[in-house]
Amino acid sequence: MDLLLNHRTIRKYQLAPVADKVLTNILECGIRASNTGNMQLYSIVVTRDTEKKDMLSPFHFNQPMIKNAPVILTICYDINRFSNWCSLNHTKTDFSNLLWLLTGTIDASILTQNICIAAESKGLGICYLGTILYNAPEISKVLNLPFGVIPVTSITLGYPDQNPPQTDRLPLDAVVHFEEYKDYSEERIQSVYRKKEELDSSKQFVAENSMENLAQVYAEVRYKSEDNLYFSKKLKKMLLDQGFVFD
């Protein structure tokens, strides 16, 4: 539990590589995670080659840890392998829809988090890359992903070369509800977010972006409506091209 409670995202890594044996052990921990029907509808692509990192980098918006980390893992929802097995057995599956996309995303994420915890237990540090969903079509090309394999999440992995302070969290009771969801009054919302708003880092974030408050930085700078819709449409187009049905 201490390991979980002490988690920090690591964005700067030592040059030291991750030994094959360590990587294998970590990945073994990943696939022991629960998964739907034990069908293992996922694949993990390991990137260690400098050339591949250089190719991935722009699609992760040139975040420096892409080139700095010894290992990048791209975790995918994979119905290709299972479908091939079904074909050989004279049957076919129908997992290219919204329900199964979410199911596969959950399974891929659970697997990834096991990998992260195993990695941290070995002294490694990790960073999640949410950017994967923004440029999934381009990343798929770099990694040669076939029809039916959708990148879901991605992490960088390596020995930490920094020791950052822990980021804040909302009070636990702000995100936990007992028996029924109790909706938030204005006063409750204000009290829940107050500590976050008053952090020096938040104030700096607001000032740097010339905004009036922290919520505006999130809504109008960092995760702008037009960007959200642009990248969401792009993701949907990719899924349609991959045979997904959303009706």
Add this chain to the structure above:
Amino acid sequence: MDLLLNHRTIRKYQLAPVADKVLTNILECGIRASNTGNMQLYSIVVTRDTEKKDMLSPFHFNQPMIKNAPVILTICYDINRFSNWCSLNHTKTDFSNLLWLLTGTIDASILTQNICIAAESKGLGICYLGTILYNAPEISKVLNLPFGVIPVTSITLGYPDQNPPQTDRLPLDAVVHFEEYKDYSEERIQSVYRKKEELDSSKQFVAENSMENLAQVYAEVRYKSEDNLYFSKKLKKMLLDQGFVFD
């Protein structure tokens, strides 16, 4: 790592309750997981009341662990709390689309897996309930979820009253690719799935369902096309009713 490698899904629980302090510790481990932009777009609903369990049970297809487990956790993608905060700060977000549904699903899943690992480190057992996505609208009503709160995953939690054998996994190298995805030849698919097909439990599964092979049990009995499409449509309708845009 031993904890992760020894994971087993637990479906039978002792009567012993989970102490408040233990539950709090576990949930604290959950919210320390990485999350997108540190916005914590999730909520956790704790079910312990017998009456609520009885109400949830049919929507989880009466799986016995719902009534048998002392605690059920329903983990949601929550844009209600964050949107309320934005409103109070004269701005608004746009997270009701496919991109953010997947992003929120990843964050909720990572949180859930941290909870599972913390629970197991305390001697508890867990079981994921994939059924949550099948009956999300009905479960939302039972838990009084407001507009903008989507149940994503669910687990049961309690002290184990069984010690099941570990389930099989495909060989690690069947799901891991180095640098690029190497697509599978027929021979490779056959070799990858052979061990699974030859398990006594698989043979029994095939015989019980009067099928020719294991793939057919998955594709034609357990996860039938018509069921997948029915529940996927139902889920999409719920999301549209909740203001999601899929264009």
